[in-house]
Every structure is written in C-alpha cells, then in structure tokens.
Amino acid sequence: MIPDPVTYAASALSGPLLLVLAAFACLLLPLFFRQLRGTQGIMALGAVLIAIIFLRRAPSAELSLFSGALLLSPLSAYLWAFTLGVLTLVILLSVSRPAAPEESQGEFYFLLFMAAIGLMVLVAAGDLFTAFIALELLSLPVYALAGIRRSKPGLEAAYKYFMLGAFGSGMTVMGIAILNALYPALTFAALKVGPAQPLALAGFLLVISGFAFKTALVPFHMWVPDAYEGAPTQVSAFMAAAVKTGGVIVLWRLFSLFDGGPIREIFWWLAVITAVSANLMALAQKGLKRLLAYSSVAHAGYIAVAFFGGRQGFEAVLYYLPVYAMATIGAFSVALLLEKDEKGPLIEDLAGLAKSRPWLAGAMSAFMFSLAGVPPLAGFFAKFYAFAGAVNSGYTSLVIIAILMSAVSIYYYLKVTVVMYMKPAANGHPAEPPGIMEAVIFLLAAGVLLAGVFSRPLLILAAEASLWF
C-alpha cells in the first residue's frame, strides 16, 4: 500500500533525523558510559539498519517541503536507499577493520553519519543554496575523516582535499551570490529561465566548477589521487561512492537547465577531457588505491557523457551510480584486506592471490571486469545504457571517444587480474579465517554479477525514479 503524502513525508524524514540522533549517540554516550566504549560501530550499524526500515516506497508525487528547500519524490527515495546502502557497507568495513584509533571511534562514526546526512539532503535539495549547505555538510566531515588517523599520509590527503574542496566551495558561493542577484529565487525551477546575460553565465560557471571539484571531473581532479591514497581505505571507498554521487546529482540538475549553448559545450569538453586524461594517467599507476582513484575520475567522465542522453541518460546515471558504487567499494575492500600500511597495497602485491585465496581473487576480478565494462557484469550494462542515451540524442562523436577510452581502461583493469592469476607470489599471503570483510566482498561480487544478469528490477526502479527529477 502506498501511504498518503503527509504520512510518507513523516516516515521519510525520520530516516535522516534518526541518523542525527545516532551520530550524537555514537559521539557522546561512550564518554558518559565507560562500558559502551568500543561498541560505537555496533551502535552505528544498528542505527543504519533501523533507518533502512524507515525507507518507504514513495507515492508518485513530488512533495515540496520547507518552501521548496527539500523535494521528496521517488527520486529522493531511490537515492536515500543508495546512500544508506553505501553507509551500511562502509560501517561494516570499519567495524571489521577500524579506520580510526581507539579513542577516535566515536568521532569517526559521528563524522560518517554527518556526511551521509549531508548527502541525503544534497540529493533531495530543491534550491541551489540548500544544495550548497548540504554539500558543505557532506564535505567538511570527509576532510576530517581523511585525516582521522593523524598519520603523515592521512593528514597530507586531508589537507590537499580540504584546500581544493574549500576553494571549490568559495567559487560556488560567489556563483550563488551572482545568480541570487539575477534570478528571483534560487530554486532549480526558477533558474530554468536560462542565462540571458553573460553575468549569469559567469555565475553558472563558478557554481558548476565548484561542484565539478566534488565530482572529480578533470581539470578539477588534482586532489583525487592523493586524497584516495592517503585517506583510510574505508573513507576512500566512501569518497568514491558517496561524495561523487552528490556532485553528480547537482551537476545533472544544473546541466538540465540548459537546452544548448555554451554550458552544454563546456560539459562536452569536461566529459571528453575527463574520459581521455584520467584513463591515460591511470595506465602508469602502481598503487592499487591510486589506480582506483583514477578509475573513479574516469567513471565521472562516463557519467558526464550520459548527461547528454536526456531522460534516458538520467535513467542510465541512476543505474550507473549503484553499480559503480558496488564495484568500487568491493575493490577498496580487497585493498583494505591486503593492505600492510596506510597507502594500501601495490598492484604487484596481489601476485599469487589466485593460488592462496582463489575466491578473493575471483571477487576482485569481478570488480575489475565490472569497472572495465565486460559483459555480463553490471558495469557493461551501465556503460551501455549511459552511452546509448547519448548516441540517441546525436552525440556520436562524444560516445566514440568515451568508448575508445573505455577500451584503453581495459588494459589497466586487466593488469590487476593478470597479476593475480599469472604472476607467482613474491611472498605468500597469510591465510586468515574469513570474517565480515570477506562477507562484504562476496556480497558485493554477487551484487555486481546479479545486477548485470538480472538488471531489470534495478532498471525499473531507476526508470521510475528518473521520472521525478
């Protein structure tokens, strides 16, 4: 049964509110009750599972709350489910391998929850200013999370991410100030009038570059490799899956304000430059986390290609995001499982994995093939739909470049697999009894396979959500 709008809004909003409560509970309760120390991860996991229970099938309508600041629709329900899923996975990873030192456990989950709430608000934001505040709520905790170990690589990652991210925020604020002067309101519906004057164009450019920093489109990607490499691997997984999603959704909203003109042209160039340079730079990488960082930039480029497909493209983006998230979180989990220091394993360290831990190697190959886009894994269908939409809208040259670069990317994804299966191990991998980590990895590997072979349910959900944009 589909509930009436008011009941739905009440139950939908209790999800994020519950996460706020849980965040403070994780931060404060262990300070007062000594016996709760060390259980923050379990508390966080419980809270997320309860928040998932509050997810409801949304009524087919768009509810505008707080005078248009929040829009609840099947789209927001879809993306909130996605956010909670990513959050659950990251919490599971951090329960099994704590990312933060003992005394910072509470802060870690507090910051993680705050970032997740920021993402939930960001994807439901109905106006540009709310989107900006939500973006800050998403990024500020992640800056701190990257450096939570207070170690050299982590802090360097955090400061690089912070400086460039805050620079992007500054540009966004200036753009918002300009647009605020030129338009009667900052809601996305009111901005749709189109830029009549060059000043409005400047405003949009500033806002778009600010959000492109978060989505990691080239040339706004400089922070990505260092931030992903130095941050704790659980946090890198969160950055790749969640922070990127927030940027993508807002960029999509901005992109669809225009039917043509210079902004579309700029997006065209952003997509091309991102797809080409990220894949070329990824070829030379030796570290697994750095490789995944460049892969994340490249996938942002493919998503930008999908923007050109209109509604069909948006449907593809909504399918792409969970598929990419599963593969990249899975690959980061394997990196986490094998890492000996904070920078994560080198690709060569995976040598001989197929012999010592064949199942793990199989799962890792599934993630790599999905990222590369090999059928029948989900990554192939995601790319196929993303590119098909753009071809149908007549952007064939763009798609040809993207497909060529995606063929280049097969080289470096395959390199990981080849190392695992063909190279003898230099020093053997210690066999550990399987735990939560292995469960997460196999779950994700199964997800990557099933979302490809049986893609219909997810596609139907994505199609339904894309109507409410």
Add this chain to the structure above:
Amino acid sequence: MSAYSLAAISFVLFSLAAAGFLTCGSLVRMLMFLELMLNAANIALVALGSGTVSQAYAVMLFAIAAAEAGVGLALIIALASVFKTLEAENIRELKG
C-alpha cells in the same frame, strides 16, 4: 556607497584572494585566503541580493565559513605537530 561599487569591491577582493590562494605556499596563508574568498562572496551576496532572503543566506554563510575555518585550523595544528612544517612543498608523503 552604491550597491554596484560594493559589488565591484567584492569581485576584486575575490579575485585577489583566489590569486593569492593559488600562488602562496604556506598553509596558514592559504586558509586565510580561503576565508577571504568566502567573505568576498558574502559581500557580493548582500550588496547585489534583494530582500531579506539574501541577508539570511549571508548569515548562514558566516556559520559555514566558521565551520570551514574550524576544520582547516584543526588540520593545520595536526599537520604542524606531525610534519613540523607548514610549507606545502615540504609536505610530500604521497607521490604526485
């Protein structure tokens, strides 16, 4: 002073701050330039915007700028105690 000259001041301030951010090498100075960028944008918001909504936006931006300064200073203190330097070129653990 008219709203337009205020806006002109804010644009100049913003460009100077952005240029300063991109050219200086010390983390503390970079953080100061970041704050300057946000405040310049705030001036533009109040000078050009009409109605009370823009002013409400400006007040919310104070809070955001403060939060950003908080996180930035915390990072800088942690960096100073671990790396013993605050020059960006000396903090090079990661490749690239």
